[in-house]
Amino acid sequence: MANFFKDNADLRYYFERGISWAPIVEFVEREFKDPEGFSSVGEAVEFYTEVASNVGEFVAKEVAPRAAQVDREGLIYEDGEVIFPEALTTIFKKIKRMGLSAMAVPRELGGLNVPGIVYQICNGLFARGDVSVCAHNGFHGGMAMIALLYSIHEGTTEIDRETGCVVSTRFQEMIDDIVAGEAWGSMDLTESNAGSDLGVLRTKGVLGDDGVWRVSGEKIFITSGHAKWHFVLARTEPAPTEGGPGAGLDGLSLFLVKAYDEKGRGKKKTKTWYARVERIEEKLGHHGSATVAITFDETPGELIGERGDGFKLMLFLMNNARIGVGFESLGVMEAAWRLARDYAAERPSMGKTIDRHEMIADYLDEMQTDIQGLRAIVMRAAFHEEINQRARLARDHYAEPGSAQYKRFDAEHKKHRAYARKLTPLLKYFGAEKAVDMARQCVQIHGGVGYTREYGAEKLLRDAMVLPIYEGTSQIQALMAMKDALVGIIKEPQAFVSRMAGARWRSLSARDPLERRVAKLELLELSVQQHLMQKTAAGKLKSLSGKPIGEWPERFLQNWDPKRDFAFAMLHAERLCQIMCDVAICKTLWHQARRHSDRRAVLARYLERAEPRGRYLHDVITTTGERIIAELAGEDGAEAAG
Ligand SMILES: Cc1cc2nc3c(=O)[nH]c(=O)nc-3n(C[C@H](O)[C@H](O)[C@H](O)COP(=O)(O)OP(=O)(O)OC[C@H]3O[C@@H](n4cnc5c(N)ncnc54)[C@H](O)[C@@H]3O)c2cc1C
Structure with missing residues (x-):
């Protein structure tokens, strides 16, 4: 029987070895104090695996076969109401019957009490079946969880300190509606x-x-x-x-x-x-x-x-949603790669099937490589975001202020928040852009029939194209990644210098050749950031041009206005973001390779593509851009003058 979880070895790696489950389960099971809950990490993970496997089977059996019909039927608008045609109605009735409307909601509120990361993985499975079904489904349980978290943070949820369970919450009516699958x-x-x-x-x-x-x-x-x-x-x-x-x-x-x-x-x-x-x-x-x-x-x-507080609260919601788009992108990419691979294995051309032609084999290999790369950073970000949020809750609601436990939760919250913040715009950018590239390649590999409705390749491309637009466009993600990186240098120039020295040292003397290659790539990223910083400084204060960052005076490092001062860096933000994505992926895969030798091959394949890409991007960033900046400055000056 088809099952989108069981047929995916790379995804199962995370369940079996890649995710460090213990800290997640301890938070989710509230240190095993809930009498209704699981009593060990192993028991809980067995349940999560079962949930993912059930969703994988459900999507393969009930969603994917209806995707073309969902696409054809669309939705109907009548007198202020949105009406779901037959295929969608059937799918959502079944989702309701299976109790999948509120997977991550705590069990005392009627949910399945699975961690956010498991819920997101399941969304990725839905997206492989149909990304629009996944999007709508996400506005059930995801919204209930956000409402609960908002209420906990503003202090309008009562929590039993003994068991860690929710006793009552301000948005109970909304959560009940969603858990029941009614709204x-x-x-x-x-x-x-x-x-x-x-x-x-x-x-x-x-x-x-x-x-x-x-x-x-x-x-x-x-x-x-x-x-x-x-x-x-x-x-x-x-x-x-x-x-x-x-x-x-x-x-x-x-x-x-x-x-x-x-x-x-x-x-x-x-x-x-x-x-x-x-x-x-x-x-x-x-x-x-x-x-x-x-x-x-x-x-x-x-x-x-x-x-x-609106913007701050909205960002909290958005961070989760952006990680969610990473999982959606994975679903689309899996669908595109598998459709293309299966077609290429059947279609003969010039004496062999097209997957035996070098160029197509190269495309298919790159698609699989990028899926594994994206999954690595999406999983890592989801892990950090989970611990960040749960540690914050535990700090504020379970620990005695000032106690050692309080300090531990506080430190964990801050550390994991920083990691999640760094990775989120990268994975949103990379996932969305790669999903579009891959869907387009899937059409191309299908040739003429790719341009027809027969195989569903064109649907994937149409569906994928929204990913770089919603939840913050690709350009906005690139700007965020660039701003965080450069503001980080301004705030802590010495840390940047040490990071560069560390990467240089590892690139020359690390014992493992894979580690050396990862460090070399990181060095490219850092040298691009240094270049952008120097260009930026040159605009702000001519005398600093060419001086090492560590020697910039403290007064210069204050009073930055990113919008005014970062023009050159903004022009190259997307390219910088691309290098940052590759480095984040390679570092994550290196971390996996150190623990699990079978992941070395995954890293080696990714590096093979990332290294020349990094050199190319470095070249573009360090040799172009002046003309456009000068033209824009001229036009802005002319506008201001008259
Ligand atoms: C299918 C779909 C579902 C959506 N769902 C929701 C939803 O549930 N809730 C919701 O609130 N919104 C939703 N949106 C809206 C979506 O979030 C916005 O379309 C998106 O934020 C972009 O805004 P915009 O369309 O006004 O484009 P603009 O902001 O006008 O941007 C146009 C282009 O300019 C670029 N651009 C803008 N500013 C800059 C800059 N400073 N530097 C460089 N480039 C820049 C953008 O990246 C983009 O390429 C949805 C959109 C779609 C298509």
């Missing part, structure tokens, strides 16, 4: 004038004399926006500086808004709407996921956290 949530940020630049959004939250917040405005492109429960980002404070890009992020707050109430059962069910779904967007692909425009008109909402 789902959405994340409403984008507006017609505000996508990447959320600081200019116009939706307003106003506090009435009756103490009730009311939200008004139109949101567009909202995935599963016909949901009952909406996290809405709205302006509650005037923008401190009107007009400028990014202005007013501090004035945003986050609300939980209920879009409708329902009464009755079955065919007698009636709905009262408090918001209006205006339309479903007509999209290139992703046809099983409703992307809607929705209007709120003085719709009551509940403020989450404090006034002005």
Whole structure:
């Protein structure tokens, strides 16, 4: 029987050896204090494996065979309602019956209590079957978990200190709805004038004399926006500086808004709407996921956290969602690679099947290599994010302030947060871009039939193309990665110098040739960062040009405005991000190779492709860019003058 979990050896590696389960299980099982829970790491992991295997079988049997029908049927909009045609209705009925709507929700709230990483892995399996089904499914359990976490952090969830179990929570109604498979949530940020630049959004939250917040405005492109429960980002404070890009992020707050109430059962069910779904967007692909425009008109909402916390809270939600896109990308890439591989093995051309032709063999090998590379950093980021969030919860809710345990949780939270933060834009960028590349290659390997609907290759390409756009575009991920890297150098130049020295030393004298190669690649990344820093410094203070970073005076290292000062680095941010992705992947695979010798071959194959790519990117970054920067500066100057 087909099973998308069992047929994937690289994925099973993580379950069997790659993931360090003990720290995760200890948090998830609350140090085994919950009498209803598992009593050992082994028992818990056995259950997680069973869940993943069941999902793998379900997707292979029930989702993938319906993907073409889902794509053809799309969704229907009628009188403010979104209607699911037959294939989607069948799939979501089955998901509800299997209790998969709330996998990561704690067991005392009716969920399966699996770790976030297992939930995300299952999403990746869904995405291999159909990425739009995966997206919609993610707006069930994922949203319930976010609501619970928001409530815990703002102090409106009661937790039993003995067992670590949730006793009551502010957003119980929403969580109950989702756990029952009756409703789902959405994340409403984008507006017609505000996508990447959320600081200019116009939706307003106003506090009435009756103490009730009311939200008004139109949101567009909202995935599963016909949901009952909406996290809405709205302006509650005037923008401190009107007009400028990014202005007013501090004035945003986050609300939980209920879009409708329902009464009755079955065919007698009636709905009262408090918001209006205006339309479903007509999209290139992703046809099983409703992307809607929705209007709120003085719709009551509940403020989450404090006034002005909206952007911070939204980022918390986004970080998870971006790791989620990494898993979605993996699903699309697996589907594309396997479809292409199987077709190539059957299709004869010039005396042999096309997979025996050198160029096609090379494509297929690169696809598999990139999937393994992406999976390495996606798993690592999901692991760090899990420990980051769980350690923070444990610090704030289980440990005695000031105790040794408190300090340990605090240190773990901060360490893992830093790792997750570094990896998240990289995996979002790399996964989304590679999914598109791979889907396109899948079409190409199919030749003429790739351009028809017969094999589903073109559907994969249409579906993949949204990945570099939603949850923050590829360009925004690249800018974030660049900014974090360069601001890190500005804040701690000596640490950067030591990192460079360490990489140089390892590149020359490490005993293992694979370690030397990884260090050499890292050195390329660091030397590119140094170059970008020097260019940036040259613009800011001419006298520093050419001086080693460690010798820059302290006063220079203060008062940076990334938007003003980083023009040259912004131009090359995507290229820098590409090198950073390769380095992060190679370092992760090296870490695996040190423990498991069979992973050496995976690293060697990845390095073979990453090394020449790194040299090429280094060359482009260090030899181009001046002309465009000069042209932009000239145009900006001319505009300012007149
Ligand atoms: C299918 C789908 C589902 C979606 N789901 C949701 C959802 O659930 N909730 C939600 O709130 N939104 C959702 N969105 C919206 C999505 O998040 C936005 O489309 C995205 O953030 C980009 O914003 P924009 O479309 O306004 O493009 P813009 O911000 O106008 O960007 C256009 C282009 O300019 C680039 N660009 C912008 N600024 C810079 C810069 N400073 N430097 C370099 N390049 C830049 C961008 O990368 C992009 O290539 C969805 C979109 C789609 C297509």
